[in-house]
Amino acid sequence: MDIAAPFAKTGLIDAATNLWLAIPIGFIFGFALFHAGFTDSRRIAWAFYFKDVGVPVVMFSAIVTGMVGLWGLSLLGLLDISLVYMLPTYLVPMAVGGVLFGVGMVIGGYCPGTAIAAVATGKLDGVVFVGGFLIGSLVFGDFFPVWGDFYNSDYLGAFRLDQAFGISLGATVLLIIVIAVVGTISMIFVQDFVWGEKNTLAKSRPFKKLQGALVAVAFAIGIIFAFFPTESFIDDSIETPFYIVPRADVIEAAP
Amino acid sequence: MKFGTRWPPIPAGILIGVSMLLAFVVAGRGIGASGAMTRLVAWVQHGLFPTATEQSAYFGKYFADGAHPLNDYVVFLLVGLLIGAFVAAWRSGELRVEVLRGPNFTARNRLLLALSGGIISGFAARLARGCTSGQGLVGGAELSVGAWVFLMSVFVGGWLVAWFVRKQWI
Numbered sequence: 001m002d003i004a005a006p007f008a009k010t011g012l013i014d015a016a017t018n019l020w021l022a023i024p025i026g027f028i029f030g031f032a033l034f035h036a037g038f039t040d041s042r043r044i045a046w047a048f049y050f051k052d053v054g055v056p057v058v059m060f061s062a063i064v065t066g067m068v069g070l071w072g073l074s075l076l077g078l079l080d081i082s083l084v085y086m087l088p089t090y091l092v093p094m095a096v097g098g099v100l101f102g103v104g105m106v107i108g109g110y111c112p113g114t115a116i117a118a119v120a121t122g123k124l125d126g127v128v129f130v131g132g133f134l135i136g137s138l139v140f141g142d143f144f145p146v147w148g149d150f151y152n153s154d155y156l157g158a159f160r161l162d163q164a165f166g167i168s169l170g171a172t173v174l175l176i177i178v179i180a181v182v183g184t185i186s187m188i189f190v191q192d193f194v195w196g197e198k199n200t201l202a203k204s205r206p207f208k209k210l211q212g213a214l215v216a217v218a219f220a221i222g223i224i225f226a227f228f229p230t231e232s233f234i235d236d237s238i239e240t241p242f243y244i245v246p247r248a249d250v251i252e253a254a255p
Numbered sequence: 256m257k258f259g260t261r262w263p264p265i266p267a268g269i270l271i272g273v274s275m276l277l278a279f280v281v282a283g284r285g286i287g288a289s290g291a292m293t294r295l296v297a298w299v300q301h302g303l304f305p306t307a308t309e310q311s312a313y314f315g316k317y318f319a320d321g322a323h324p325l326n327d328y329v330v331f332l333l334v335g336l337l338i339g340a341f342v343a344a345w346r347s348g349e350l351r352v353e354v355l356r357g358p359n360f361t362a363r364n365r366l367l368l369a370l371s372g373g374i375i376s377g378f379a380a381r382l383a384r385g386c387t388s389g390q391g392l393v394g395g396a397e398l399s400v401g402a403w404v405f406l407m408s409v410f411v412g413g414w415l416v417a418w419f420v421r422k423q424w425i
Binding site: 005006007008009013018019020021022023024025026027028029030031032033034035036037039040041042045046047048049051053054056057058059060061062063064065066067069070073079083084085086087088089090091093094095096097098099100101102103104105106107108109110111112113114115116117118119120121122123124125126128129130131132133134135136137138139140141142144145147148151156158159160161162163164169172173176184207210211214215 | 260261262263264265266267268269270271272273274275276277278279280281282283284285286287288289292293295296297300311312313314326328329331332333334335336337338339340341342343344347349350351352353354355356357362365366368369370371372373374375376377378379380381382383384385386387388390391392393394395396397398399400401402403404405406407408409410411412413414415416417420421423424425
């Protein structure tokens with residue numbers, strides 16, 4: 001049997017259906033953002049003061065879920081990973097963009113997704129942030145020739161951590177899970193140490209038991225992953241031209 | 256088990272991860288929020304200055320072959336995101352028009368900083384080819400080196416200026 005997923009790329013669903021299915025997927029995303037508490041700018045900004053470490057913990061959990069699902073489905077032969085769009089790396093522009101983005105996040109209190117979710121719940125600071133975000137995007141686009149060369153510099157292709165570290169993909173998955181768990185526990189420790197134990201919900205038994213169980217499951221999956229050879233996940237010997245974006249130096253110079 | 260309005264961070268993060276995984280499985284691509292906003296400004300500017308926008312080195316690609324910039328996956332995702340957040344807040348009785356800020360900060364100053372932060376983030380998200388979700392979460396799951404560098408840089412940038420805007424939040 002042919003591999004079914006990703007549905008839109010294997011022809012299982014047409015392009016129009018794929019677009020409409022983005023709405024329920026976005027719905028789940030927005031629904032979860034609200035329940036994560038991220039329509040409140042304070043809860044996002046507090047992460048940078050360790051007053052509420054929800055932001056990194058939610059991000060770690062989302063990344064681990066997506067990572068285990070993506071590579072796990074590929075390993076099981078249910079998803080053709082070569083048809084999934086892999087984000088290309090432009091190392092220095094992304095590092096500089098990241099630093100600026102963090103500056104904007106702690107000043108503005110949102111990132112784009114959370115700001116849109118905040119707009120939907122009536123937060124005026126979210127509305128103003130979105131307005132600013134649109135201005136920033138416009139400035140970037142209209143003055144693109146000024147920073148275009150930098151934007152396209154330091155291109156490394158779809159470059160993965162396992163390739164960078166020279167270890168197997170399964171071991172990298174386990175490593176990310178370990179980083180996520182250690183990061184979560186240490187940040188909660190710092191939060192309690194700096195701000196005292198005010199978060200009673202986090203101290204309740206069902207809360208701890210649930211989160212503890214989820215962490216244990218993640219660890220178990222990571223250990224299983226680590227014992228599979230990389231070839232089970234992705235065949236790097238085959239060029240997959242679909243997701244290899246053209247190198248910056250071969251992109252035609254903009255007029 | 257009932258958590259009320261705010262869920263514990265791990266289940267909330269897992270649900271965000273599930274939405275991302277659904278996008279991988281259905282569409283063969285990730286989720287994102289900033290791309291749709293770029294397309295929105297491109298569309299507005301195109302209404303005012305059609306020729307200049309179509310010839311723009313950056314926005315021009317959205318209009319290639321007569322394409323409509325808003326007829327794109329990320330825009331549909333954003334519509335779903337708006338509805339999802341609205342429904343969640345409405346179910347929880349949290350729909351409220353307000354300006355969120357620390358206890359010792361005026362609403363006017365908060366809005367000024369929200370605008371400044373928005374402008375910086377808007378620029379930065381384009382430079383980094385994505386935001387927290389489209390670059391950070393999706394690239395993080397794909398084990399992209401650039402995405403992990405981006406994520407670490409975000410926290411470095413945040414901590415660099417956190418001290419100077421602390422009155423806004425605490």
